[in-house]
Each structure stands twice: as C-alpha cells, then as structure tokens.
Amino acid sequence: MLKDLITSIRTTAVLWILTAALYPLLIFAIGQLAFPTQANGSLLINDQGQVIGSTLIGQAFSSEEYFLSRPSAVNYSIGEDAAPTGLSGATNLAPSNPDLIALVEERAEILQAADIEPTADLVYSSGSGLDPHISPASALAQVDRIAAARNLSPDDLQTLIAANTEGRFLGILGEPAVNTVTLNLALDQLGNT
Amino acid sequence: MTQGFFQLAIALAILLAVAPFLGKYMARVFMGQRTILDPVAGPLERLLFATGGFSNQRAMRGGQYVRAILVSNLVMGILVFAIFMLQGVLPLDPTNLNAPDWDLALHTAISFVTNTNQQHYSGETTYSYFSQVGALGFLMFTSAATGIAVAIAFIRGLTGNSLGNFYVDLTLSITRILLPISVVGAIALLIAGVPETFAGPAVAQTLEGATQYIARGPVAHFEIIKELGENGGGFFGINSAHPYENPNNFTNLLETIIMLVIPAGLILTYGIMAGKPRQGQLIFGMVFIFYAALIAIAAVGEFQGNPLVNSILGEQAPNLEGKEVRFGWALTALWAVSTTGTMCGAVNGMHDSLMPPGGFATLSDMFLQIVWGGQGTGTAYLFVFLILTVFLTGLMVGRTPEFFSRKIEKREIVLASIILLAHPIAILIPGAITLAFPEILAGISNSGFHGISQVIYEYASAAANNGSGFEGLGDDTLWWNLSTSFSLIVGRYVPIIALVYLADSMTHKQPVPETAGTLHTDTFLFTGVTAGTIVILGALTFLPVLVLGPIAEGFAIAQAALGLN
Numbered sequence: 001m002l003k004d005l006i007t008s009i010r011t012t013a014v015l016w017i018l019t020a021a022l023y024p025l026l027i028f029a030i031g032q033l034a035f036p037t038q039a040n041g042s043l044l045i046n047d048q049g050q051v052i053g054s055t056l057i058g059q060a061f062s063s064e065e066y067f068l069s070r071p072s073a074v075n076y077s078i079g080e081d082a083a084p085t086g087l088s089g090a091t092n093l094a095p096s097n098p099d100l101i102a103l104v105e106e107r108a109e110i111l112q113a114a115d116i117e118p119t120a121d122l123v124y125s126s127g128s129g130l131d132p133h134i135s136p137a138s139a140l141a142q143v144d145r146i147a148a149a150r151n152l153s154p155d156d157l158q159t160l161i162a163a164n165t166e167g168r169f170l171g172i173l174g175e176p177a178v179n180t181v182t183l184n185l186a187l188d189q190l191g192n193t
Numbered sequence: 194m195t196q197g198f199f200q201l202a203i204a205l206a207i208l209l210a211v212a213p214f215l216g217k218y219m220a221r222v223f224m225g226q227r228t229i230l231d232p233v234a235g236p237l238e239r240l241l242f243a244t245g246g247f248s249n250q251r252a253m254r255g256g257q258y259v260r261a262i263l264v265s266n267l268v269m270g271i272l273v274f275a276i277f278m279l280q281g282v283l284p285l286d287p288t289n290l291n292a293p294d295w296d297l298a299l300h301t302a303i304s305f306v307t308n309t310n311q312q313h314y315s316g317e318t319t320y321s322y323f324s325q326v327g328a329l330g331f332l333m334f335t336s337a338a339t340g341i342a343v344a345i346a347f348i349r350g351l352t353g354n355s356l357g358n359f360y361v362d363l364t365l366s367i368t369r370i371l372l373p374i375s376v377v378g379a380i381a382l383l384i385a386g387v388p389e390t391f392a393g394p395a396v397a398q399t400l401e402g403a404t405q406y407i408a409r410g411p412v413a414h415f416e417i418i419k420e421l422g423e424n425g426g427g428f429f430g431i432n433s434a435h436p437y438e439n440p441n442n443f444t445n446l447l448e449t450i451i452m453l454v455i456p457a458g459l460i461l462t463y464g465i466m467a468g469k470p471r472q473g474q475l476i477f478g479m480v481f482i483f484y485a486a487l488i489a490i491a492a493v494g495e496f497q498g499n500p501l502v503n504s505i506l507g508e509q510a511p512n513l514e515g516k517e518v519r520f521g522w523a524l525t526a527l528w529a530v531s532t533t534g535t536m537c538g539a540v541n542g543m544h545d546s547l548m549p550p551g552g553f554a555t556l557s558d559m560f561l562q563i564v565w566g567g568q569g570t571g572t573a574y575l576f577v578f579l580i581l582t583v584f585l586t587g588l589m590v591g592r593t594p595e596f597f598s599r600k601i602e603k604r605e606i607v608l609a610s611i612i613l614l615a616h617p618i619a620i621l622i623p624g625a626i627t628l629a630f631p632e633i634l635a636g637i638s639n640s641g642f643h644g645i646s647q648v649i650y651e652y653a654s655a656a657a658n659n660g661s662g663f664e665g666l667g668d669d670t671l672w673w674n675l676s677t678s679f680s681l682i683v684g685r686y687v688p689i690i691a692l693v694y695l696a697d698s699m700t701h702k703q704p705v706p707e708t709a710g711t712l713h714t715d716t717f718l719f720t721g722v723t724a725g726t727i728v729i730l731g732a733l734t735f736l737p738v739l740v741l742g743p744i745a746e747g748f749a750i751a752q753a754a755l756g757l758n
Contacts, residue, residue: 001260008265011245011360012272012335015367020331022317023372027379027414032390035656041388041409041437043395052398056386056436057407066400067699070518078403085288085318086394088431090515092545092665093670094639095499096746096753100514100546104502120606121501121518127542133518157498166519168442173200175441175521182402 036136044185052185058132059181064114065147066187067134069180070121071107074129089129117141133177136165150187160186194496197523201488204446204527208453209481210603215454216473222369223345223362224466234368241364245337252355255697258346260341261359265305266686274302277320282546284337286321287393290595291317300674300681305329305426307685308336308568310419310538310636310660311651312676313669318621324389325671328467329426330415337422337455337568343689344459344569345466347611350696351576351597353468353695359522359578370455371422374578378417378451385447386440389413401590412437425538425660433528434517449528452537455563459572467597472715476575483564485536492526494550500754514545533558536567538660545639545647545663549747552646552735553739559650559657562616563727567658573692577609577716584609586712595711598704608695615687617681617734619656623640624649624738627676636667642749646742651677656684682747742757 014126031039042055051079053059058069069076072088081087093100103125108118119138139161147154164183168174221228241246254259276283277298283293291297297313301320304311307330315323342362350356383389388409395407412428416438419425427433433439439448460480464473498512511522520528525542532539533555544555558564563575580596584606587594594601627634627648637644647663654661655677662668667678713719 004260004264005268007246007360008268011241011247011265011363012268014241014244015335015364016272016327016331019334019367019372020327023375024326024330024411024414026376027383028389030380031383031413033460035383038383038386039389039413040392041390041395041407042386042440042679043397043407047333051395053397054407054436057405058436059401060403060407060616061401063401076405077407078399078405082406083404084406086406088315088317088408088429088435090431090434090546090664091545092543092638092663093514094513094545094642094643094663094665094746095501095548096640096643096750099360100499101505104505108505110360118506120498120502120506120513123506124513126513127515127540127546128431128436130431130436131488131517131519132436135518144398145331146711147391161312168309169442169446169736172203173446173517174524177519181400183253188400 003023019171024174044181053072053181055129055182057134057181058186061180063182067139067146067180068116068122070131070134071123071125072129072131076130087129088190090127092123115145132179132181134180135164136161138177139178139183146187160190197492197496197521200523201492201527204449205485207446207450208457209417211450211454212457213461215458219370219458219462220465222365223462226690228369230369230727234288238364238368239383241368242361245360245364247358247360250361253358255694257357257692258356258359258697261691262343262689265363267361270302270306271330272730273305273340274298274333276299276328280324283321283323284561285323285391288432289531290319290321291574296671296674297669298676301483303678303681304660305332305424306336307658307681308536309655309658309681309685310424310426311655311662311681311740312426312660313674314548314613315641316428317430318587322410324639325415325428330418331500333415333418333422333424333426334371336362336653337371338423340569341366341370341455341459342569343692344573347576347692347696348463349481350700352598353700353702354701357697365699367699371418374421374451375414375750376420378421378447379414381447382416382444383413385444387413387416387444388437393485409437411467416448417451419539420448420537421455423452423456423537424533425532427539433539434543439541442519442524445524445528449524450536451532452539453531453565455568456535456571459569460575463572465549469715475715475717476579479720480563480565480575481571484530486532487557487564488527491530491547491554492523492743494548495522495526497548499548500750501599504754507669512548515546517542530554530558533660534564534566536562536571536657536659538606538654543664544650544661545665547711549743549750552743552746553651555661556646556650556653556739556743558733559653559659561727561731562657562684564683570658570688573611574688576693577612577695578723578727580605581609581613582719582726583712583714584725586719592710592712594707596714598707599699599702600705605695608691611691612688613730615749616656620649620652621684621738623657623676624652636670636673638665638667642742642746646746649738649742650681655680658685
C-alpha cells in the first residue's frame with residue numbers, strides 16, 4: 001500500500017509536469033510566436049488602437065443602422081453583469097416550455113414591427129449567447145431597413161453581405177453564415193470613405 | 194434536408210476511414226511492437242518510468258492492479274482538490290477568482306478524475322487559468338489514460354495474458370496516443386482561431402459603444418484533449434458552442450472526429466490483440482448501426498423543428514434554440530449523439546433545448562453506454578455483453594459457455610452482472626429520491642415531462658461518466674454536488690474494479706480446445722444476438738423513464754400543436 005502511494009505520487013508529479021506544464025507551454029509558445037492574432041482571440045482593433053470586439057464573438061445590435069444579431073441569453077457578455085470575467089450562456093428552455101413560445105412570439109412581433117420577416121435564427125436564441133452569425137436569409141430580410149436608414153442601395157448591401165458570409169467548410173459541412181460583427185463594421189467603414 | 198444528411202454521411206465516412214488506422218496503431222503500442230514514435234517517445238518513457246519508480250515494468254495481478262488504479266486516482270484527486278481550494282493564492286488568476294465552495298470543488302475533482310467532466314459551474318466565472326490548466330487539463334490526460342489502461346488490461350486477461358502494469362500502460366497511453374495527437378490537434382485548432390493566451394479577458398468598446406467583456410484563456414491545448422480523451426469539460430461555461438472553443442466548421446469537424454476515434458478505434462484494437470480481427474470488425478459494425486440510427490432519430494427531430502414555433506413563423510424551420518448558426522441542425526444533432534455515445538460530454542448546442550427525439554437519442558446513448566462508449570470502458574462493456582450473450586446462448590443449448598476458448602463460469606457472470614447493474618443503480622435510485630422532493634432537491638427549470646428528463650439526464654450523465662447535461666437544471670447545490678458525486682464514483686470504479694477481476698479470473702483459466710460444438714462469436718448471427726441482448730437489457734431497465742421523459746414530452750408537444758391548428 002505504501003509502495004503504491006509512493007509510486008502514485010511520483011507518477012502524478014512527472015505526468016503533471018508533462019501534461020499540465022510542458023504541453024501547455026509548448027502550445028502557448030507556438031501560438032504567441034507563430035499565430036499571435038488567433039492566440040489572443042482574433043481581436044478587432046480600430047485606428048486608435050482600441051479593442052472594438054473580436055471577429056469570432058458576436059455583439060448586440062439594436063440600432064436600425066446595423067444588421068441585428070441573434071437573441072442572446074447573456075446579452076453578448078455586454079455590460080456590468082459580465083464584468084470582469086465575461087460570460088457565455090443559453091436559455092436552456094425546453095421545446096415544451098411555454099416561456100420559450102412566449103419569447104419567440106415576442107421576438108417575432110418586434111421583428112415584424114421593424115418590417116423584418118421573422119426567420120428561425122432571429123427568433124431562437126443561440127447556444128453560446130455569443131453567436132456572431134445569422135443566416136443569409138436573415139441578413140437579406142434586413143436589407144431594405146438598413147438601406148433606408150443608411151441611404152445605401154440594396155445592391156451594395158447584398159455585395160457586403162456576400163463578402164461577410166462564411167460558406168460551408170469544403171462546400172459541404174455546416175451552414176452558410178453571415179458574420180454580423182464584420183458586416184456591421186464594414187457598414188461603418190463604408191460611411192467613412 | 195438532403196444536404197444535411199449528406200453532411201452526416203460525409204462525417205461518418207471520415208470516421209470509417211480514420212478509425213482503423215488508430216485501431217491498428219494502438220494495438221501495436223500495447224503489444225510492444227515498433228511504431229513511428231519510438232525514437233521520440235522511447236527515451237521520454239524511460240525517463241518517466243525511472244522517475245515514476247516503475248522501471249521494472251512488473252506485471253500486476255488483479256488485486257495489485259485495482260489498488261494501483263484507486264491509489265493513483267485518489268492522489269490525483271487530492272492534488273486537484275487542493276489546487277481548487279488554493280486558487281486564490283496561486284498564480285495565473287487574472288480575474289481574482291477565489292476558491293469555490295467545498296462541495297463544488299469536491300464534485301469537480303471527482304467529476305474530472307472519473308473522466309466525466311460534469312460541470313456544475315461556468316469555467317470563465319469559477320476557475321482560474323491555473324486551476325483549468327494545472328488541475329482540469331492534467332486530469333483530462335490521466336483519467337482518459339486510466340480508462341485506456343483498464344481496457345488494455347481487460348483484453349489481455351480475456352485472451353489469457355497477464356494484465357500488464359498499470360503505471361506503464363497509463364504512461365504509454367499518454368506518451369504514445371493522447372499527447373502526440375493533442376499537440377498536432379492543438380496547433381490545428383490554434384491556426385483555425387482557438388486562442389491560447391494567459392492574458393485576462395479583453396475589454397472591448399462595441400460598435401454601438403457598449404462595453405463587452407471577452408473571456409479568453411489557454412483554450413487550444415485544453416480543447417483538443419477535452420475531445421480526444423472523452424473528457425468534455427468546457428474551458429468556457431457553454432463548452433464547444435463557444436466561438437473560442439469551436440470557431441468554425443473546420444474545428445467542428447476536427448473535434449467531432451477526434452472525440453470518436455479512440456473509442457471507435459479501440460474496438461478494432463481489441464480484435465487485433467485477441468488475434469480475431471473479424472470479431473472487432475463485426476462489433477464495430479454493430480455499434481456503427483446503433484450510432485447511425487440514433488443520429489437519424491435526433492437529426493430528423495431537429496430538422497422538423499418545434500411545431501409550436503413553426504406555427505408562429507408560418508413555415509417549417511429547424512429547431513435552432515441553443516444552436517449556433519454555423520453548425521446548423523445536422524451537425525449539432527451529429528455532435529449531440531456522438532458526445533453522449535462516446536461519453537465525451539462536450540456540447541456544441543444545448544441538449545436541454547433539443548426536440549424530444551434528440552433527448553431520446555442522447556439519453557439512450559448514456560443508458561446503453563456502448564454506442565462507442567467511454568474511453569476504454571465502452572469497448573470493455575461491449576465485450577462484457579459478448580460474454581453475457583455467450584452465457585445466454587450457452588444456456589439455450591445446454592452447453593458450458595466459452596469465450597476466447599475459456600469457460601465462462603459463475604464468478605465471471607457475477608462480475609459481468611455487477612458491471613451492468615451498477616449503472617441503473619447509480620441513475621435510478623438517486624433519480625427517484627430527487628424526483629420525490631421536487632421542490633427541495635430537484636432544481637427543475639423546465640416543468641412537466643421535461644423536468645423528469647432533466648433529473649434523470651443528470652444522473653445518467655454522472656453514472657455513465659459522460660458529463661453533458663440538460664443545463665437548465667439548477668445543479669450547483671449541496672444535494673446535487675454530493676448525490677451526483679455518488680453516481681460518478683459508483684459509475685466509474687465499480688465497473689472498473691469488476692472488469693479487472695473478471696480479466697484476472699480469465700487469465701488463470703485453462704484454455705479448452707476448440708471442437709465442432711464450439712460457439713463462434715465472430716459471426717453475423719452471434720453479433721445479431723448480441724445486439725438483441727443489448728437492446729433488450731437496455732429497454733427492460735430504462736424504457737419506463739424514456740416513456741415518462743422524452744416520449745411523453747413529444748406527445749405533449751404534438752398535442753399542443755394540434756390544438757393550435
């Protein structure tokens with residue numbers, strides 16, 4: 001028994017050094033040296049050097065000058081509730097839960113009031129609460145509204161949407177997805193030039 | 194719909210192409226044959242064996258093997274618990290997180306040491322980088338390696354060889370399988386966008402001028418072993434739905450395949466090590482059929498969507514509640530069935546929000562425990578089912594049952610029964626107690642039939658060492674932390690101990706010569722009978738809760754939808 005204990009402690013120590021120290025440090029070094037952008041979270045930084053988000057992390061959009069993103073259970077980790085650690089989370093509402101149906105009805109009404117045809121991804125909330133994407137159909141449904149608010153032609157907007165759409169992997173796997181963060185950023189930059 | 198099912202077919206085809214390679218490779222590793230990694234791994238292993246104090250590589254008997262597992266797991270568990278309780282004074286804690294409550298720390302330590310990774314917390318708000326890397330990330334390797342070591346000892350025993358040395362197999366599993374694949378996979382994830390930083394959360398001014406707190410961390414190295422080792426404990430609360438854990442469909446494919454390859458490959462490894470590759474292939478085929486059927490059930494449910502919502506939208510749309518747009522219904526259903534089948538437990542969409550067929554498929558996965566099954570243990574359970582089927586068919590024709598030319602007698606059947614009975618005991622008894630006091634104990638967030646599913650899912654996840662959850666459940670309470678700890682321990686160590694003793698007793702049997710009357714287990718007929726045994730045993734035990742949970746919920750939704758039309 002004592003012999004087992006000693007062997008176990010020694011094994012734990014050496015395996016800890018290998019898997020909990022050397023291995024993470026190796027990946028950390030490779031990340032920071034060779035792929036610093038990805039390793040630090042694919043952050044978006046404006047001309048003043050300020051972090052304005054991440055290409056991978058969604059943001060809440062309520063203004064009619066921006067494409068709306070999906071409903072989020074954690075409001076996209078925005079505001080004092082999320083400080084200082086940041087949040088992620090879902091509603092975890094079951095399909096049979098009346099609260100889910102009530103929320104969907106409410107969101108559909110808000111969309112209709114804004115002249116946007118409700119689509120599935122805009123009435124269902126995401127899993128992570130940070131989903132940066134909407135479906136191409138949801139983006140197209142918002143084109144007229146943005147075009148009016150920004151005085152842009154719908155054709156230009158459709159080009160922008162296409163430029164900010166990530167296709168299926170290898171053309172097969174997953175669903176086409178429009179990145180609302182980069183799309184809305186591109187809208188702002190369009191105004192600046 | 195066709196496109197979605199085409200995606201599923203492609204993913205399954207990739208699995209079928211990759212699993213045999215790893216299966217053969219793992220067999221070479223544990224049979225001591227030459228492999229491509231010898232020049233690097235050989236010297237490293239000699240160093241680890243020497244510093245660990247087991248250079249002699251002495252083969253262990255059953256009792257010694259069990260003691261080595263229990264003592265080593267206890268030492269690792271205590272180390273990890275201590276790290277949690279001291280995280281406030283340890284380094285790498287940029288958001289100044291203090292020690293969690295003792296019951297949560299205890300549950301987390303047990304959950305990770307048992308290869309379950311059930312999480313009653315959110316990573317970003319509870320555990321420091323030091324705890325995640327030094328405690329959770331460490332156990333992700335050792336708990337997975339423990340499972341593989343037991344699986345290898347089991348097949349050695351079944352085929353009449355000595356069990357081997359636990360510490361040697363534990364180390365080899367890491368140096369030859371888990372670590373090399375993790376290094377390559379982590380770099381691939383990094384390139385694809387998964388972060389690896391020790392810097393604290395980024396604070397951003399969003400386009401609309403609000404302040405966003407973006408949790409980051411050393412994710413890439415953690416993410417890959419999370420999938421590869423069937424661990425499943427997310428770095429972030431929302432696991433692989435989080436864009437930093439799983440940013441795109443390349444990472445999603447990689448993570449899906451990686452979580453399947455070891456349990457799938459190990460079935461073929463068993464065939465090779467037993468000198469009966471056909472046995473491995475037939476069992477592999479049987480499991481594949483179970484797996485594909487459950488995927489189809491879950492995928493169709495998600496594709497058809499929620500009729501109550503569809504009536505608001507005015508069209509049929511997939512259920513996207515708790516899902517990410519980039520993955521869609523098909524790959525979320527694939528992941529859900531894969532993660533519960535392999536006992537990984539990572540999620541890329543919320544299982545609580547799956548349609549009832551998805552709840553049915555994920556619960557069935559965890560009840561059966563062999564739709565690939567846990568790291569190492571799943572394959573061992575499959576062979577326990579083979580032994581049981583040999584026994585049943587032997588009874589029917591009145592012959593002494595034999596498996597791999599060794600007689601199956603009372604002791605073996607008792608041990609096999611213990612392995613199969615520990616599971617329902619660890620689920621149904623605490624489940625019944627919790628459901629008896631719904632107000633005080635249960636913490637159900639979705640009432641009605643779904644609430645029953647929430648409670649049963651939590652215990653099934655603990656007992657099967659899966660770790661996923663119907664996460665709406667309010668589970669960070671003293672009751673849940675302690676009662677699931679019971680299920681975690683019973684679900685892990687009772688079967689493992691029984692497996693080792695079962696292997697040990699087979700080792701010491703005299704082989705019986707094969708005759709014309711010998712029942713061959715590597716035939717289509719026998720595999721079919723085994724599949725029947727698995728389904729009947731599973732159904733007899735768990736059908737009542739499936740009826741009360743997802744099946745009843747499905748009817749309730751259908752009825753409500755009829756009322757609308």
